[in-house]
Amino acid sequence: MIPILDHYVVLLPNAVDEQFLTPAELRQFLIRLLQEYPHLQERSPMALEQQVQRLIDTTCELEISPGQVVQWYAVRLTKS
Numbered sequence: 001m002i003p004i005l006d007h008y009v010v011l012l013p014n015a016v017d018e019q020f021l022t023p024a025e026l027r028q029f030l031i032r033l034l035q036e037y038p039h040l041q042e043r044s045p046m047a048l049e050q051q052v053q054r055l056i057d058t059t060c061e062l063e064i065s066p067g068q069v070v071q072w073y074a075v076r077l078t079k080s
Contacts, residue, residue, distance in 0.1 A: 006074075007020055007022060007074070008021050008074055008075065011024065011071040013070065030075070034048060034051065
């Protein structure tokens with residue numbers, strides 16, 4: 001088996017299935033999420049892409065509204 005690294009599993013509120021994303025796909029997903037929920041964006045002049053990278057580097061979840069949490073975790077997939 002060949003390990004495939006650098007993937008993320010994303011868990012959405014009220015979703016039955018998880019999503020598997022590459023790092024680039026996760027970044028795009030989080031950019032769209034912050035654009036959809038602008039109240040989650042940092043108030044600093046940091047660019048949106050920098051905010052997303054900070055989220056990836058420092059946390060694995062984001063509460064989009066009370067009780068509604070989006071989570072992402074690094075995973076190792078294997079291909080046989």
